[in-house]
Amino acid sequence: MLQTASPDVLAALQDTFGFSGFRGVQEHVVARVLNGQSTSAVMPTGAGKSLTYQLPAVMLRGTCVVISPLIALMHDQLRSATANGIRAATLTSADTDRMATIDAFRAGELDLLYIAPERASQPHFRELLSSAPVSLFAIDEAHCVSEWGHDFRPDYRLLRPLLDAFPDVPRLALTATADRHTRADILAQLGIPEDGLIVAGFDRPNIRYAIRPRDNALRQLKGILEENPGPGIIYAPTRAKVEQLAASLGATGRRVLPYHAGLDSAVRARNQAAFVASEDMVMVATVAFGMGIDKPDVRFVAHAGIPKSIEGYYQETGRAGRDGDPAAAIMLWGADDFARARQRVGEVEEHRRASERQRLDALAALVETAQCRRAILLRHFGEDPPETCGNCDNCLEPAEVTDATELARKLLSAVYRTGQSFGLGYLEKVLSGQSDERVQQRGHDSLSVFGIVGASEAPLLKPVARALQARGCLVPTEHGGLALGGTAREILKGEAAVQIVVPPKREGRRKQRGSGGANPVNDPLFEALRTLRRELAQTQGVPPYVIFHDATLREMASARPSSLSEMGRICGIGSRKLDAYGDAFLAVIRQQ
Incomplete structure (x- = not known):
């Protein structure tokens, strides 16, 4: 049964945060914490997870110890807590006033103490906590405790002895990204009872999702910047791509900075600080950037390539629109993204390959679908959403779907009959009957597949090949050719169908609906x-x-x-x- 907050709690909410009421399951989570009940809350980004431990920290006797994975995230939350009058401090390797913080804790002068899991698991920290009352353990980004989670951190596995040393102190595990396996693992690893699980749902209705094939990434990203004037993040797959895109996009006049682990730490810190303080800057980054940022006014997140999984995509796009205002999430993808990803899957430990392959297949289904993107996302996390959302590209501009099974069989047959060693350009020539010197030398103009694709079908060869590569039915060879993989043989035998989204005809530059500005009425x-x-x-x-x-x-x-x-x-x-x-x-x- 849902628990409700007392008038005293509502008064503290108004006085501390200026809110007249709670949002979503916040009230239920806060009530459980104040009643001393350990809880695991799965709440979407932007739903106000930090409030669920900051408000009890103000009301309970003692200090709430917050275990958080990144120093930047701790310092960001520290600023916001302090601005609301909450007595807070961090105890990290980056702090120069550690003794003052320890003295304040021992004197009972802290409502919140933020600490990294590496330090929290040390015996000397447990001794420190024994010197003053502790009101609550809040474990932020709790999916990091699970090997099922996409951001597994071994140090989170070492927290249980600390928690068990204080059996009377309630535990609050918080995450925005946890599937069913991960949720169960969080409960088991942190010693939280099954009836303490609260799942608020994963929907972020203010985010407009759009996924587009990548044909000219720079041109497409420039268009995204034009459509979205506020702060934004562009995720690129490699450090080199980060540098390249940051330089090219910065030449447009918009302030654009790079962020990746290869940059000098001082440069990274400076660029991050500039982004956090800005009202219109764009950061081009690898996924090393983001978890430590609690910036609420990010108006768009763009992916210049595919993320690692749907969980990663959800978390990365969730950095947009945390303030509840309209925001956009745009992914640009190519068949080569999936080719590289499937190669990486083959390199992981054997016991993890099946689950990693499932994650990649789920991501391929998301990018290929003509159905509602939000519905696909929410079903992945175990929800039962409506068939349409009205705020994704497929709902706003429904795509045309065609049965491309026969064309896929022709392409796969050409791959097989030419020896599984040629790229798509060469295969297109064979299939469309273009007999150049290379084709003739190899005798491929005499194959049964030569010229079997007519002019009306030929424009669909690239999207069909892209779809087959996303599904793993076509895989790259060592020398850049294509070979059969996955369920290719089932398709060739007519045992599996292939449907694709028909690419829209390119028209003159069409103005897309942006994510909305801070001042839509120009007041x-x-x-x-x-x-x-x-x-x-x-x-x-x-x-x-x-x-x-x-x-x-x-x-x-x-x-x-x-x-x-x-x-x-x-x-x-x-x-x-x-x-x-x-x-x-x-x-x-x-x-x-």
Whole structure:
């Protein structure tokens, strides 16, 4: 049965965060924590997971210990907590005031203490925790504890002795990305009872999903930047590609910076800080970038190649629109992405290959589908969504699907009869009956497959080949040719069908619907409030969103409060922020 919060809890919610009520399952999770019940909560990114331990930390006696995987993420959450008047600190290798933090903990002067799993699992840290009351253990990014999870971290497996040393302290495991296997593993590894699992759902309705074949990545990405003026992240598959795209896209006039593990640590830190503080910058990065960023106003996430899995895709696209405003997730994919991915699967430990292959097949189904993208995503995580969502490319512009089984059989037959050693360009010549010198020398103009594809079918050869490579029915050879793989023989025998999405005809540049700007109605008061927020953020050395989110500024511009009491009723303005910023924002409102 769902638990509800008392009036005291609602009063603390309003006073600390400026919220008049909870969202989704927040109330149930907070109520369980306050009742001392260990809980594992699977909540979508942007659903307010941090509030579920920050609010109890303010209300309970003692310190809430937050175990988090990345220093950057801890420091980001530290800024936001401190801005709301929560007494918080981090204890990491990057901190120079560790003794002051330890003294504050022992004196009972901390509501929150953030720490990495590597330090949390050490005996000396357990001794430190024995010197003062601990109210709660919050394990963030809890999927890292599971070998089933896509971001497995061995140090998370070492946390159980620490938790068991404090049997009376409740445990709260939090994640946005966990399938059924991972959820069960989290409970087992962290000692949380099965009835403590709360799954809020995975839907992010404010994100518009779009997946497109990659034909000219640079041109396509430039178009995405034009359509989305706010902050964005572009994920590239390699460090070299990151550098190349950052340089090319930066030449457009938009501020674009690179981020990957090969950069000097000082450069990485500088680029990350610039992105977090910016209101329009784009970061081109490998997947090394993102988990440590809690930036709520990212307006788009683009993939210049396929992610590792649907779980990875969900987590990476989930970095867009955490503030609840409209955001876009665009993936550009090519057949070569899947070819490389299937090669990598063959290189992993044998006991993991089957599950990795399943993950790749699930990703191929997502990119190939003509059905609702969101429905595919949500079904992957065990949900039963509606057939359409109205906010993905296939729902907004339904694609045409055609049965390409016969054309696929012709292509696969040509691959087989030419010796499984030629690339698609050569195979297209054979199939369409183009007899050049190479074809004649090899005698392939006398094969039964020579010239069996007519002019009307020929334009579909590339999308059919792309689909077959995504499914693993065509695999690359060592020298760049194509060979049969997967279920190719079943297709050749007529035992399996192949349906593909018909590529739309390329027309003149068509303006896509962007993810929406911060100020969709061009309100001058909103821009004035935003300017003040930017100035305050620069003065205090914090990102603008730590002051107020765009949604709070829009409500402020609409309501035009004339007093501090009226301003205090706006969502997102707690007592600490009202005291710190209320008069300054009221002054701007009076001037307009």
